[in-house]
Amino acid sequence: MNQSVVIAPIQESLSRFIESGNYSKVIVIADNNTKRFCYPLLKESLPAHKLVSVPSGEKHKTLATCETIWDAMTKAELDRHALVVNIGGGVIGDMGGFCAAVYKRGIDFIQIPTTLLSQVDASVGGKLGIDFQGFKNHLGVFNIPKTVLIDPVFLKTLPEREIRSGFAEIIKHCLIADGAKWKQISGIDFENQNWKDLIEHSVKIKQHVVDQDPTEKGLRKILNFGHTLGHAVETHFLGKAAHQRLFHGEAIAVGMIMESYLSFKRGLIDAAALSEIEEFIFATYGRVKISEEDVDTIVALTRQDKKNKGSEVRFSLLTGIGVCGFDMVVSVSEMRKAIAYYRG
Secondary structure (H helix, E strand, O other): OOOOEEEOOHHHHHHHHHHHOOOOOEEEEEEHHHHHHOHHHOHHHOOOOEEEEEOOOHHHOOHHHHHHHHHHHHHOOOOOOOEEEEEEOHHHHHHHHHHHHHHHHOOEEEEEEOOHHHHHHHOOOOEEEEEEOOEEEEEEEEOOOOOEEEOHHHHHHOOHHHHHHHHHHHHHHHHHHOHHHHHHHOOOOHHHOOHHHHHHHHHHHHHHHHHHOOOOOOHHHHHHOOHHHHHHHHHHHHOOOHHHOOOHHHHHHHHHHHHHHHHHHOOOOOHHHHHHHHHHHHHHHOOOOOOHHHHHHHHHHHHHOOOOEOOEOEEEEEEEOOEEEEEEEOOHHHHHHHHHHHHO
């Protein structure tokens, strides 16, 4: 796959990329927040272009918003030699890339991830898609952007909660692929982490895995550790009042504790490893209040997980700190026990 990822000041990397291409037109997709805080940092590095702004947030990652984007592309008379520039977090990257991938059967797009979550995870690997009928990333494709341009400067535009959310994917990458790095980060408070170093580390891990398995037939599934129950928790809380909704990374932190417990119960990791993981994650994220009434819905939502086969709900579970297996079938009973363990 050999995806191009450049970590550098955005004005330099974007100017170099634009000069190297020969695009007929350029359209920029941003949300309300990135239009205000991030677009001004790079607009002078772009040629003449059209800016399309959409509402921010996961609840707008829908076909209806895609129609707005496709309508703007059509009215701008984009041909197949045009370029889409996505400026935003995972929602904009997933949705803007998806719109580019299906418009006229596919036009070039680049990702400029502006959140820690999208810099370390969502923008790398070519997964694109939108939510449908409340299910996360239910419609989508695999398509590689022409490049991903990462600049840690964008982190300065973020509230702390957004950075904490992105940190969950960094934790995941360490737990599945680098035990030594896990030891390092788990010994440092959240406030004192080296974000530039961790961005580079996570990108390397994800690229290494994706290069071996671009379309998630095998090894790439390890990147879903924490995500089977985590996505179910996230989806469930999306339906609650705004103040109860979870950021993606917050839900994945919940999922990693639950799925570490499953790993422990199967004898794949020992009690010391489980304790180490949950102590650090609880210290970083606190405990999400999950009621008894939430449990059945969360378990039911795992039936929509994309790793499943037939009626089997398949998990990626740790087989050690820094090592992960995949395609492990987990029963409803086991899931309920994992949720109960998290609830305390």
